[in-house]
Amino acid sequence: MNIALDAMGGDHAPQAIVEGAVDAARRYKITVSLVGKPDVIETELKKHKTAGLSLPVIPASQVIEMDDRPATAVRAKPDSSMVIGCKLVKQGQVDAFVSAGNTGGAMAAGILHIGRVRGILRPALIGPFPTLRGACLILDIGANADVRPEHIQQFAIMGSIYARHVMDIAQPNVRILSNGEEAGKGNQLVIESYKLLEQTPTINFAGNIESKEIPTGVADVVVTDGFTGNIFVKTAETTARLMTQVITEEIKKSPLALFGALLARRALGRVRERMDDSHYGGAVLLGLSGIVVVAHGRSNPFAIRHAIRVAKQSIEQDILGKIQRGIVETEAAHASMTVAADTKNAA
């Protein structure tokens, strides 16, 4: 197995990226192809023991920066690590591409150089969100800032297929994120998408969900536009980090509390572990004709290793084939429903 990794993307590139790659190559016994500026990558590689590991360097002279406009940058920087990584996937030279760089850039490079699954209008970022019962799949968490109801419908179909075939959930409960749980609550996009989702036979649509209900684990799949999804995920992450900071500040104010915290440190460590999103690794860009995993911009080596794990599992579980077959089955189901309805109407 060969996974290409964008060595230049992310807040802590290239150090954290290369460190995560070395760890992943050793642990998972796979090839991790490092895409980027060779001198920069070689310098980083020398800091680690890499004997016996498969870590080839694939040159790419340009970098798509965080503030670059995706569509423009993908065309203006044909030799960027993002573009080269996607081309490697398209040409079948690697099995997947992982990047912690500009999300919009990965989306644009993926659409342009890998292409979409037949029938899919917009690929979407699907990410697991920790709940009290495990994890809930949320999409889109950042690839499409503006969407239409038919995009939301496809997100629901792709999310259901992913939950069924990758997470082994027989009848995934699908909800749409809204500002109220009652039907009819929401903005125009939610209200119109709701009607479309109700009429989609291949998903188990259960109505609106408020953000406060997501952590209870009542939903398996939550669909939303990429703007709202991104704000939801980032707000939850930030609040959890802020809580940790406030707790540390308050405990440090008193020696007694500090001693108490010392006694409770294993429990607090488990809290951190449960709330830490970095072991979830990355989000799959679902709907592309190849596997692309987007990791958080602030990824540390641990998060990069787990993003590579997500890519590895996606390959092993044949996510691509499952999504492609799922889309075909869904289209067939919808077509037969339409034929049945037409026949009924004609009778």
Add this chain to the structure above:
Amino acid sequence: MNIALDAMGGDHAPQAIVEGAVDAARRYKITVSLVGKPDVIETELKKHKTAGLSLPVIPASQVIEMDDRPATAVRAKPDSSMVIGCKLVKQGQVDAFVSAGNTGGAMAAGILHIGRVRGILRPALIGPFPTLRGACLILDIGANADVRPEHIQQFAIMGSIYARHVMDIAQPNVRILSNGEEAGKGNQLVIESYKLLEQTPTINFAGNIESKEIPTGVADVVVTDGFTGNIFVKTAETTARLMTQVITEEIKKSPLALFGALLARRALGRVRERMDDSHYGGAVLLGLSGIVVVAHGRSNPFAIRHAIRVAKQSIEQDILGKIQRGIVETEAAHASMTVAADTKNAA
């Protein structure tokens, strides 16, 4: 001072509402008029010591429920506590109205029975959000699910006036909530609103803000549509509550940790206090020609008392007069800018 309180609105009505009213009437030495079903309110009042307190009951036979459609319900239930409360404000019989009921209902009843400040297209819910430096004002947090850029512009103007005249911030830093901090990041609404905000001379617009930056206290005012604002506020609240739950669960697993937590309990209590939103009370429905405060649906008596405090302070600080004068000044400033630009163009 006489503040009308919707005795029938909220998840814990009427018990929590009446208890909060009794507390507020005693503490603040004001009249709290309880609007709702007299028998229900009287039964609750008997549970408390009310001698010497001013707690008149104002009959309203109907209730606007949480799942009622606001515009329809306000017309179909003319004798609801929400409608009666707003009419009391309009007639000058009370100085403000407070409700923990259906937010859309309060908005619809307010527009229909109190009316908007001249020139304001859409009233918005403005709420303080706790930051490491104090609080940041966010609007809209739930009154308008769908808005246009010109609405966002007015939210920014109203928010600035509120920050200047109520929070005493000389040059309030105004941002727009987006999924990236760089200019150009955002959905269409954000991108178009950004252009309009840049051209608004009476505000100190400082660009996009990501939700993760809000807790740092870098912005004094954050504008957004009511759908996104509502999801932001609820996600932050929920995550904070979830963290507390996870911490309690983990600590209870070990006697040593439990003993440690006991030693750190004062510090943990201060954390709860800092992260607890209930002492912020309620959000003012800014842009109405009268003071309406919307409290959280899950308000306990403590939150209700603080929502009444928010109404009391809004009256004392003459928020209504300040917003009205601020809007007139802003219109004059914009008009003179336009005249100057026209003169320049003509020359």
